[in-house]
Amino acid sequence: MAKKWIYWFDELDSDFNELVGKKCANLGEMTKLGMRVPPGFAISVDGYERFMEDSGAGEEVQRYFHDNRHEINRVGKQVEASREIRRIIESKNLPQEMAQELRQSYASLCDQVGLHDLPVAVRSSGSVSMPGQMETYLNVRGENEVERKVTQVWGSAFTTRAIAFRLEKSMDIAKTPIGVAVLKMINAKCAGVVLTVLPTTGDMTKVVVEANWGLGESVVSGEITPDQFIVDKTCGECEATISSKTKMVCYGPVGTRVAEIPHDLRCAACLNPDELAEIVRIAKDVEAHFNLPQDMEWVIDQDLPFPENIYWVQARPAKFTKKKQDESQYLADLMSQIFRM
Numbered sequence: 001m002a003k004k005w006i007y008w009f010d011e012l013d014s015d016f017n018e019l020v021g022k023k024c025a026n027l028g029e030m031t032k033l034g035m036r037v038p039p040g041f042a043i044s045v046d047g048y049e050r051f052m053e054d055s056g057a058g059e060e061v062q063r064y065f066h067d068n069r070h071e072i073n074r075v076g077k078q079v080e081a082s083r084e085i086r087r088i089i090e091s092k093n094l095p096q097e098m099a100q101e102l103r104q105s106y107a108s109l110c111d112q113v114g115l116h117d118l119p120v121a122v123r124s125s126g127s128v129s130m131p132g133q134m135e136t137y138l139n140v141r142g143e144n145e146v147e148r149k150v151t152q153v154w155g156s157a158f159t160t161r162a163i164a165f166r167l168e169k170s171m172d173i174a175k176t177p178i179g180v181a182v183l184k185m186i187n188a189k190c191a192g193v194v195l196t197v198l199p200t201t202g203d204m205t206k207v208v209v210e211a212n213w214g215l216g217e218s219v220v221s222g223e224i225t226p227d228q229f230i231v232d233k234t235c236g237e238c239e240a241t242i243s244s245k246t247k248m249v250c251y252g253p254v255g256t257r258v259a260e261i262p263h264d265l266r267c268a269a270c271l272n273p274d275e276l277a278e279i280v281r282i283a284k285d286v287e288a289h290f291n292l293p294q295d296m297e298w299v300i301d302q303d304l305p306f307p308e309n310i311y312w313v314q315a316r317p318a319k320f321t322k323k324k325q326d327e328s329q330y331l332a333d334l335m336s337q338i339f340r341m
Contacts, residue, residue, distance in 0.1 A: 005047035005098075006105050009040055009183075020044045021125025021179030026315050033289060035282065036311045039112055040120065040183025041105050045127060047098070048154055048178050055092035061085055061158075065174045073167065075160075082160040089155035094147055102150065103143040106182065113184055117141045119251070121313075122149040124156060125179035133162040134178065138215065138256045139185055146182065153180050186311050188250075189302035190270040191216030192226060194283045196233075197293035199320040204293060207231045207280050211270040213261050214248030216297055216313075223247070227270050231280050238276070242269050275300060278307050286315055293318040 012020060012028025019025075024042035031037045052058030064085060071077040094102065110118045119141050124134035135156035137149040156162070157176035166173045192211035197204050210226040212218045219226045224247055230239045244267050250259050271279070279298055287294045297314035 003046050003050075005044045005050060006101060007042045007044060009037060009042065012042060018045070018127055018177070019179070021127050021177075021181075022316065023123060023125035023314065024179045024181045025125075027181060027183070027313075030286075030312050030315055033286070035286075036308070038121075038184040038186055038311055038313065039109060040181060041109065042125065043102075043150060043180040043182070045177040045179055048157075048176075048180075051092070051094060051098060051151075051154065052089075054095040054098070057089050057092045060088050062174050064088070072163075072173070075164075078163045078167075079160050082158050082163055085158040086155040089158070090151055092151065094151065099147060102147055106143050106146050109182070109184065119185040120146065120182050121185055122146065122153055123181040123183070124153050125181050126157075127177040127179070133159055133165060135159075138217070139251050139254070141254075150180050150182070154178060183313070185251075186299045186301045186313075187303050188215045189300045189309075190214065191297070191299035192219045192270070194279055194296050194298060195293065195318050195320075196283050196287040197318050197320045198230070199318065202320050202322045205233055207233060207283055209271070209276060209279055212245055212248055213265055213270055214250045214259070215256060216299055217249045217256070218247065218258075220297065229271070229276055231276070233280075233284060236277070236280075240269065242267060245270075271300075274306055275310065278310055282310075282312070290315075290317070293320060295319070 007020060009028045009031045012025055013032050014025050014029045016025040016028060020042040027037055064081065065072065068077060068081065072081060093099070110116055119139045122137045122140050124136065126134060135153055137152065140146055140149050157178045163173055190211050190213050192209065193216070194207060194209045196207050198206050198208055209229040209231065210219055212224055212226045218224050224245060225243045226245070227243055228241045245261050246266060247258055248261050249256050283294060283296055286296065295316050295318040296312060299311050299313060301309045301311060
């Protein structure tokens with residue numbers, strides 16, 4: 001009997017990092033914490049490896065790297081390798097049994113939501129954290145497109161940046177344990193990120209929330225200046241900076257598109273006080289659960305009432321600059337660095 005390779009989020013938690021990748025495992029953990037996570041399922045690393053073996057793509061990729069092993073450190077060769085390996089992977093069809101299982105899972109998700117050809121996000125979920133180096137596909141509709149985008153996400157494990165990253169870390173460049181998340185798209189009013197620490201100072205008494213109209217990709221990519229809310233964890237006092245926002249990411253006929261924000265919304269706050277308070281409350285609870293500052297992504301569904309409209313699509317440990325405790329600690333750290341030189 002073939003090994004199980006598709007898991008619903010409620011079957012997962014943070015112990016499944018190696019099996020389905022960190023993103024999928026965290027979606028499972030958030031589901032078990034009772035947070036609102038878009039319904040969906042995870043494709044495990046085993047699914048990727050089974051596809052690579054059964055389709056013959058794995059053997060072709062290994063052969064390519066072996067034949068080009070003396071040149072792969074050149075940037076130009078890495079660009080060429082990425083193009084060729086992604087072509088190899090994306091040219092393969094899923095083995096029939098795998099294709100049938102994937103289509104059945106997508107059909108079950110459509111039934112669960114009550115919508116035919118449900119639009120979904122198909123996201124990479126690496127066992128090794130490589131932020132921004134693999135692909136995400138949004139507003140994917142229909143079983144044929146879901147199947148095609150899953151294959152393209154697997155191929156994106158060989159972007160030029162991902163190949164360079166594995167070379168830099170002395171990792172096996174031909175072995176890429178990658179999971180895939182397939183989850184319902186939210187009809188976003190607005191979206192953004194929340195960090196339970198100020199990343200530039202390490203101040204853990206504050207929560208920072210950033211937001212823009214539409215889908216969250218405009219905030220995560222850094223392409224626009226979002227609204228920013230800095231909230232005191234204890235008293236709830238808020239310092240708000242409302243930006244003039246001109247562009248947002250929204251649904252297109254296929255995938256997504258960048259659209260102009262209506263003039264009456266450009267200088268309006270994306271979040272009302274109740275939504276902001278609820279996002280901060282949940283982020284603080286998750287921080288307490290993991291006992292670590294969190295970097296989380298949220299989206300607000302314009303079709304649902306508050307608070308059922310707040311969904312969570314990512315939670316991970318936050319990266320931040322450590323705050324110096326006092327001047328003596330700063331001097332001690334400085335002297336330690338000098339003596340190591």
